[in-house]
Amino acid sequence: MNHQVRTVFIISDGTGITAETFSHSILAQFEIRFKQIRLPFINTLEKASQALLEINHHAEKSGEKPIVFTTLVNEEINAVINQANAMVMDMFHTFVAPLELELKVKSTHAIGQFHQNIDTESYRNRIEAINFSLAHDDGQSHKNLESADVILVGVSRSGKTPTCLYLAMQYGVKSANYPLIPDDFERGVLPSELKKYQNKLFGLTIQANRLSEIRNERRPGSKYASLDNCRYEVNEAEAMMKRENITWLSSTHKSIEEIATTILQVIKIDKPTD
Amino acid sequence: MNHQVRTVFIISDGTGITAETFSHSILAQFEIRFKQIRLPFINTLEKASQALLEINHHAEKSGEKPIVFTTLVNEEINAVINQANAMVMDMFHTFVAPLELELKVKSTHAIGQFHQNIDTESYRNRIEAINFSLAHDDGQSHKNLESADVILVGVSRSGKTPTCLYLAMQYGVKSANYPLIPDDFERGVLPSELKKYQNKLFGLTIQANRLSEIRNERRPGSKYASLDNCRYEVNEAEAMMKRENITWLSSTHKSIEEIATTILQVIKIDKPTD
Structure with a gap:
């Protein structure tokens, strides 16, 4: 077991629970210790800017790029986080883009769809x-x-x-x-x-x-x-x-x-x- | 709402619950109806071959490529599923490969790690x-x-x-x-x-x-x-x-x-x- 501790951010416009569960499964494949920071409900540009500051702060303090898992549907909010001094794993667009091609349908880009809707x-x-x-x-x-x-x-x-x-x-x-x-x-x-x-x-x-x-x-x-x-x-x-x-x-x-x-x-x- | 129904497979060497939850979030972005088939515990080459047959059968019957979400840690088992006449979204290797580069550590490729271990x-x-x-x-x-x-x-x-x-x-x-x-x-x-x-x-x-x-x-x-x-x-x-x-x-x-x-x-x- 390596003794370094790497910071991992989970950033979502919803709860981030799906991203969190998934990232745990992925990170469990590495014999490294991770410190997780979940930033849920990042659904405005202002909150995204705050999150960006926090990620960059961690990068500077530790001298290492944080790992950032995102599920951000909105393109503008996503673009803010993509500026971070970090390794960003975009769980949303990575799969939605090829699916749009295959299904020949544009995604709705509806934030509400990505997290649990209680009216179903x-x-x-x-x-x-x-x-x-x-x-x-x-x-x-x-x-x-x-x-x-x-x-x-x-x-x-x-x-x-x-x-x-x-x-x-x-x-x-x-x-x-x-x-x-x-x-x-x-x-x-x-x-x-x-x-x-x-x-x-x-x-x-x-x-x-x-x-x-x-x-x-x-x-x-x-x-x-x-x-x-x-x-x-x-x-x-x-x-x-x-x-x-x-x-x-x-x-x-x-x-x-x-x-x-x-x-x-x-x-x-x-x-x-x- | 489009009236086509597209078949989606969730294929995992564990329960596939994480992949299932995640794929629902992604697919909810598309105004298409999906029929889901979850194939859990695909942890041998034999089971993978069975799954491959099932996917290809659906492809042939419907005349459309099924969408396949996988979280298969083992390379050989993964290779079998990748032969499918389908659109395969490899949720494991898509993120593990770039992480290996960034972390400068090889992943353990331990199947047991990816699903919930009860001895923790x-x-x-x-x-x-x-x-x-x-x-x-x-x-x-x-x-x-x-x-x-x-x-x-x-x-x-x-x-x-x-x-x-x-x-x-x-x-x-x-x-x-x-x-x-x-x-x-x-x-x-x-x-x-x-x-x-x-x-x-x-x-x-x-x-x-x-x-x-x-x-x-x-x-x-x-x-x-x-x-x-x-x-x-x-x-x-x-x-x-x-x-x-x-x-x-x-x-x-x-x-x-x-x-x-x-x-x-x-x-x-x-x-x-x-």
Whole structure:
């Protein structure tokens, strides 16, 4: 690991969240430490001039060109930032220009388009899905379960709740989740309220030792968290999911983004995306 | 609006979520309808060949080149997709190549780096923050409130919960939220448990007519949802926030991304980002 620290600016006329996420992925490819400064809502020439001063100040102070990722739709604002004593990565025009040629259509250059517009079906779906997922977390409610897009099942602490919230927030997918508990294993059948939604069920499982670690953080030394009990619950849950023909995956080494992506591939939900 | 529908592929060796979000922003600049096909986890030459067939099949069927956004770190896999009869927008190499020159360092070309790695402090913080935000939603718990990064206050249905969850999920920011209710307005002071955390408080407000609309979806015709009551609550909440010197914003026309970005600018939390 190199010890230099390079300054990175994220400059956007909106929130800059997309540019930030993308630039993190790119910069993670370099074994250099970066210090990030995000300048969101740069939507006037005045704010652009302020940003320009700040970038040039950093360049002078450090003796190195800052790296600047921009998503600035407006040409004049973009031109101001392009004067900076910096390496500017223009994420907008780099892709829009060749697309205009290929699609034989001019881009609208609408600033409002680039960030999340709240007056869209897609945005309303996301907010509605968040509320739905909160109301249907951890088997809290059977109300309106028929309007769920997916119902996650699995033992307590297998990753159901964050996955549901992610599916709702990112995709507007209405996700409920139901814990599989020792009572269910003793009865040997799925909770009856889930039976009728079998085509919406998706299972999460997790390695018993990882589950035990997670549960011990919450309830140290409890039977609930013990490795023996975790082994029992995981084995029973996996056996039940096999028996009931539920598609499932192991969350042990997967991020919520990876789990959500896999679920979407399996359940094939068609949601409007803009 | 043009009536043609153009096929767009998102091809990634990870989830493709970053590429998907970014491509939506770019494509929203064009008044053309797009049909998106996301092909995640393309991390072997075999999967790349399958993807190539699928792209070429679409090209042939539609008589038009599909648009392909890729974030493929591996050169060989990338080379396969580049053979496609398509317009390929290589989001990875487009930016990595000039960065290698500027930084005078070779990129690691590590696939694992490009998507969310769960063994990082940043990922653990996000999961912990989601759990924290759920436990501290709607004033549910005063426990560990001192470890909150921010505490949102505002009338019921002003947007506190989705904003807290977004802050937690995207940034690992531990966000609690407290409703301001008519009891508080009658007493004329902040709930006592909040007083000691005044430097963590951030307010959300909302236009009374919009609030009334939102509440009427939940409880149609109720006093709670009536315009008069919403006006009363909003006025009282804003007066209280002024009196208590709490920074606040109106959520009426803002997405949760915009609200979260503004809050982060104000509270200046320093969290590790990779």
